[in-house]
């Protein structure tokens with residue numbers, strides 16, 4: 001194995017703050033929605049904490065966005081622009097996670113610093129970061145000041161529509177988090193990917209070294 005640097009420091013800082021923030025938002029959101037069922041802190045404190053963490057996660061999102069906009073790392077999110085090749089690679093990856101991995105087959109994707117995401121990751125992370133997170137933030141801000149944003153809320157169908165979208169998106173986040181937590185355990189060891197998000201380095205197979213082969217030497221002189 002050899003180590004390659006794939007998660008620069010700003011991304012690691014963003015990621016762990018974001019993970020902590022999203023988990024806190026899910027917990028406080030559950031408490032706000034199901035008062036009486038979850039009573040870890042008071043309703044009022046849950047609302048205050050939810051609002052603060054929501055704005056911090058929103059500000060932290062800018063760290064992720066600005067890093068990718070102003071560094072040369074944006075390539076990790078656009079691995080293949082030819083849609084035919086892209087979907088072929090995507091289906092290879094889905095096949096691997098659904099079946100190939102159970103048969104002990106090798107991961108069809110080779111990680112490099114410029115293309116660290118397989119097609120499934122690139123697609124999912126883009127949906128989460130560029131669609132779900134901004135939509136969740138926007139609907140959250142509308143709910144935070146429903147009087148101030150009454151005009152926009154009415155235009156979008158009313159407060160019930162906005163709050164339903166906010167709840168549906170949070171269900172999508174819980175679903176994403178569960179599959180994310182499962183998929184990150186599928187590296188060459190259980191914690192390999194998580195370690196990578198802490199140190200920045202991921203261990204990949206060294207393809208420059210010749211593979212070890214078992215050779216049988218027949219020694220003609222031996223008895």
Ligand code: HEM
Pocket residue numbers: 007011015018019022023121125128129173177180181184193194195196197
């Ligand atoms: C305790 C919870 C979490 C753990 C242990 C975790 C772990 C990881 C690991 C190991 C990676 C690198 C492997 C990979 O690229 O697939 C990663 C990447 C990523 N995770 Fe998480 N994650 C957590 C929560 C979250 C949450 C809540 C979100 C978003 C809502 C999220 C979004 C992402 C994104 C977008 C990336 C790619 C980052 C980039 O390099 O641009 N993660 N996560």
